Amino acid sequence: MEPDKARQRLLAERRDILQRRARLSVSFNDIVEAARDSNVDDEHDTEGTTIASERSMVSSLDREAAERVEGIGRALDRVAAGSYGRCLTCGGLISDGRLEARPDAEQCIDCAQQSSRR
Ligand SMILES: [Zn+2]
Numbered sequence: 001m002e003p004d005k006a007r008q009r010l011l012a013e014r015r016d017i018l019q020r021r022a023r024l025s026v027s028f029n030d031i032v033e034a035a036r037d038s039n040v041d042d043e044h045d046t047e048g049t050t051i052a053s054e055r056s057m058v059s060s061l062d063r064e065a066a067e068r069v070e071g072i073g074r075a076l077d078r079v080a081a082g083s084y085g086r087c088l089t090c091g092g093l094i095s096d097g098r099l100e101a102r103p104d105a106e107q108c109i110d111c112a113q114q115s116s117r118r
Contacts, residue, residue, distance in 0.1 A: 001099050006079050009103040014072045021065045028058045071104040087111050 001009075031054050078084040085094050087108035094108045107115065 001085055001096050003079050003082070003084065006084050006099070006103065007076065009100075010072050010075050010079070013103050014069055017065050017068050017072075021062060024058055024061060024065075028054060068104065071106070074106070075104040089115070 032051060035048075035051050075084060078086075085099060086092070087094055088106045089111040090108065092108050092110075094105055098105055098109055105112070
């Protein structure tokens with residue numbers, strides 16, 4: 001993959017993730033607001049439970065987004081260093097198809113499958 005094209009893809013991907021993340025925190029705030037406005041039954045604190053589970057879901061999605069953004073940052077470093085598109089494990093080339101689907105991929109498909117099986 002051309003370095004310029006790779007950089008464009010990575011920047012677009014990062015922008016998407018950051019936008020999704022911003023929307024996520026907005027919708028989570030809505031849930032909290034809605035729960036605060038409604039009269040919560042003290043004995044059966046279902047709203048509180050909903051908020052707790054929403055919060056854990058949002059925070060795990062948020063952590064995932066933060067990890068992707070970090071991975072994209074590392075991929076951009078590799079583009080600058082000229083090592084983009086090389087598997088970090090075996091040094092082989094990562095296929096263009098894989099980079100299209102996952103521009104921040106750090107391993108070729110073989111190594112990725114092996115490490116997910118471990
Ligand atoms: Zn590999």
